[in-house]
Amino acid sequence: MIEGEKLHIKKAKKGNKEAFGLLYDYYLPKIYRYIFLKVSNEQEAEDLTHEVFFSAWRNMRGYKDEGFPFSSWLYRIAKNAVIDSYRTAKNNISLSKTGEDDFKVIDRSGENLDIDFQLEKIKKTIPLLRQDYQDVIIMRFVEDLSHEEIAGSMGKSEGAIRLIQHRALKELKDLYENGNTNGTIIKEV
Amino acid sequence: MEQLLKKFNTLEPNRGFKERSRSFILNSPQKGDLPAGAFRQFFNIAQFSAAFGLVAIFIFLILGGLSFINKKLISPSLLSGLDSQNLEKEVKNLDIQIQLSQAQYYEDSAEAVEVALKAASGELDKAENRNQEINKLLDGLTL
Numbered sequence: 176m177i178e179g180e181k182l183h184i185k186k187a188k189k190g191n192k193e194a195f196g197l198l199y200d201y202y203l204p205k206i207y208r209y210i211f212l213k214v215s216n217e218q219e220a221e222d223l224t225h226e227v228f229f230s231a232w233r234n235m236r237g238y239k240d241e242g243f244p245f246s247s248w249l250y251r252i253a254k255n256a257v258i259d260s261y262r263t264a265k266n267n268i269s270l271s272k273t274g275e276d277d278f279k280v281i282d283r284s285g286e287n288l289d290i291d292f293q294l295e296k297i298k299k300t301i302p303l304l305r306q307d308y309q310d311v312i313i314m315r316f317v318e319d320l321s322h323e324e325i326a327g328s329m330g331k332s333e334g335a336i337r338l339i340q341h342r343a344l345k346e347l348k349d350l351y352e353n354g355n356t357n358g359t360i361i362k363e364v
Numbered sequence: 365m366e367q368l369l370k371k372f373n374t375l376e377p378n379r380g381f382k383e384r385s386r387s388f389i390l391n392s393p394q395k396g397d398l399p400a401g402a403f404r405q406f407f408n409i410a411q412f413s414a415a416f417g418l419v420a421i422f423i424f425l426i427l428g429g430l431s432f433i434n435k436k437l438i439s440p441s442l443l444s445g446l447d448s449q450n451l452e453k454e455v456k457n458l459d460i461q462i463q464l465s466q467a468q469y470y471e472d473s474a475e476a477v478e479v480a481l482k483a484a485s486g487e488l489d490k491a492e493n494r495n496q497e498i499n500k501l502l503d504g505l506t507l
Contacts, residue, residue, distance in 0.1 A: 192390045199386055207377040221377060225385040233395045293368055316369035348365055 176244055177201045184245055187235050195235065199228055202246060206253050209313050212301050213257050223260055227253045243327030246320070250328035254310060300350045308343035315340055 177183065177197065186194035206227055211220035230252055231238075238248060301309055310329060314320045315336075322333045322340075329336065 190394050196386065196390055199389065203382060203386075204376050208372060208375045211375060212372060217378075221381045221385075224377060225381075225389070228385065229389050229392065232389050232392065235394055236396050290368070290371065294371060297365075297368055298372075312369065313372075316366050317372045319370070319373070344365065351365070 176246070180245060181240075184238065184240070187232075188238060190235075195232055198245065202249055203228065205246065205318050206249055208317055209250065209253055209310075210257060212298060212313050212317065213309055214260065215298060215302050219260065223253070223256045226256050230256070241327075244324050247324055247328035250310075250314065251330075254306075254328070258306070297347075297351060300347060303350055304343060304346055307339055308346060311336060311339045312343050312347060316344075 180198070183194040183197050187198060203224065207220060207224045210223045210227070211217065214220055214223065227249065231249060238245075301312060304312065307329065311325060314325045314328065315322075320328075322336045325336045326333045331339075
């Protein structure tokens with residue numbers, strides 16, 4: 176959460192571009208990562224990320240603070256955008272479309288080539304998980320969100336999130352170790 | 365596994381994409397925003413409507429005033445005369461009044477004639493008596 180977030184939200188609701196710009200700058204990488212790890216395609220991740228923030232800006236007047244962080248609202252929009260993309264022609268994206276440049280921002284110096292390989296493998300494994308497992312894995316371990324924040328964005332209780340986290344991590348490890356990343360994607364929307 | 369997942373946290377979107385997307389979004393109107401110039405358009409419409417309304421009220425007041433002046437001051441009968449039913453009634457009443465006055469006149473004049481005739485017949489009787497007396501006197505003279 177950025178400093179003075181509530182004030183920025185209040186201003187953005189009144190159409191203040193600078194205030195929304197600050198929120199955009201802070202949350203863009205998070206939402207982008209969330210989407211990218213779910214769709215495994217840079218171009219599509221950018222398109223969907225743009226859609227999420229465009230929708231957020233358009234509907235900012237209707238945003239209501241329901242006790243959850245602003246990020247929960249953005250993650251909900253992002254989740255719906257990804258689901259919609261699955262439902263349209265973009266369904267069943269082949270993992271082979273994932274470019275090698277996807278990790279260009281990640282440091283590749285020295286002995287990191289092995290880590291790169293592992294990350295690539297995980298990246299290919301995450302979309303094989305159920306949607307709610309993907310969400311919890313990304314929000315909890317990549318974005319380091321609290322159980323409360325994840326619960327808010329997923330509309331579930333904290334207890335349910337802990338349970339999903341445990342099962343998701345176990346399934347991710349199983350898939351990762353069994354090497355079941357042959358390009359077949361199982362998506363439960 | 366958790367440590368590996370955390371490494372994805374360094375993943376960033378392309379800077380060019382970020383700038384394009386940011387600029388596009390912030391230059392878009394929010395839902396519920398009035399389109400540019402909408403206030404001006406609304407103001408123009410309101411101004412025209414107000415002007416039109418005032419002119420209509422003005423015309424109504426002028427016509428009403430003229431009607432009032434015409435009815436009360438200039439030609440009180442004119443407006444009532446515009447009502448054909450009232451006019452017909454008035455005409456009928458007028459006709460009856462004329463007939464009644466004529467009947468009265470005829471009645472009055474008949475009495476006068478009768479009186480005059482009676483008076484005239486009395487004069488004739490007197491003249492007849494005088495004539496008879498004159499004849500008697502003449503007869504006396506001649507005999």
